[in-house]
Amino acid sequence: MEKIKHTTVATNGINMHVASIGTGPAVLFLHGFPELWYSWRKQLLYLSSRGYRAIAPDLRGYGDTDAPPSITSYTALHVVGDLVGLLDEFGIEQVFLVGHDWGALIAWYFCLLRPDRVKALVNLSVVFRSRNPATKPVDQYRALFGDDFYICRFQEPGVAEEDFAQIDTARLIKKFLGGRSPKPPCVPKEIGFRGLPDLRTLPSWLSEEDVNYYASKFSQKGFTGGLNYYRCLDLNWELLAPWTGAQIKIPVKFMVGDLDITYHIPGIREYIQNGGFKKDVPGLQEVIVMEGVAHFINQEKADEVSSHIYDFIKQF
Secondary structure: OOOOEEEEEEEOOEEEEEEEEOOOOEEEEEOOOOOOHHHHHHHHHHHHOOOOEEEEEOOOOOOOOOOOOOHHHHOHHHHHHHHHHHHHHHOOOOEEEEEEOHHHHHHHHHHHHOHHHEEEEEEEOOOOOOOOOOOOHHHHHHHHHOOOEHHHHOOOOOHHHHHHOOOOHHHHHHHHHHOOOOOOOEOOOOOOHHHOOOOOOOOOOOOHHHHHHHHHHHHHHOOHHHHHHHHOHHHHHHHOHHHOOOOOOOOEEEEEEOOOHHHHOOOHHHHHHOOHHHHHOOOEEEEEEEOOOOOOHHHHOHHHHHHHHHHHHOOO
């Protein structure tokens, strides 16, 4: 870990913290919520030892990267802009892209907006869904799961932050990262996230040291930056209207755990298995469903995920 280099890069009007290691073809890792560059630490070491330059930024709003105050500064266009600026700063023409959770969504957007900068993509947890011109995403979630669904809960500025502030940050991180229920997370207002059950023991892949690293960064930065990505879901939908019906033609490998909440959203399994996913992503070459694995697949099964990434990108 001490060989990982930490730099700050000026890009797209913000200062971005970037962890990187190794030389060779570049692999860019994009984290989700509530995560950091640190979520990819094992993949950075694995791929750098196999001849790749592994790069993992804290995305805008997270960790040691700037967090602009305005909610509307967290759209897909902003975040992809940050990453294009990062590649330019590093003198990198094309990358292998790897994303998880929100990082996966950003990776899909990256491939839609700047396919010329991506050699191939390995995406975890979140499938690409072609834009539905008839319904906004938050309305779709509300119709499926009701107002208590966590994404709906996150929409109102300040409300989730206030809820999170009522509990020790390390305890909150454990609740988020250690959850294994594939059911959609619905959190009634009166219970709040603070009322979710505590983990009795940490999973084997998560140490107290890991939890404390996340907790220290989120204690300093707060959660608003990460939550603002959710608050831009409908705005992204509006901004990406010109890309309605656009497909992802870059070579893609997709991985998900069979206990992942995203895999249990109604219709997703059928979409993956019955050809809908391949229709929207003609470049899709492989789908891996890992048994007994929950949402934080890149940390829970770090070695297997690293090996899957390597096996895929070494073909190109």
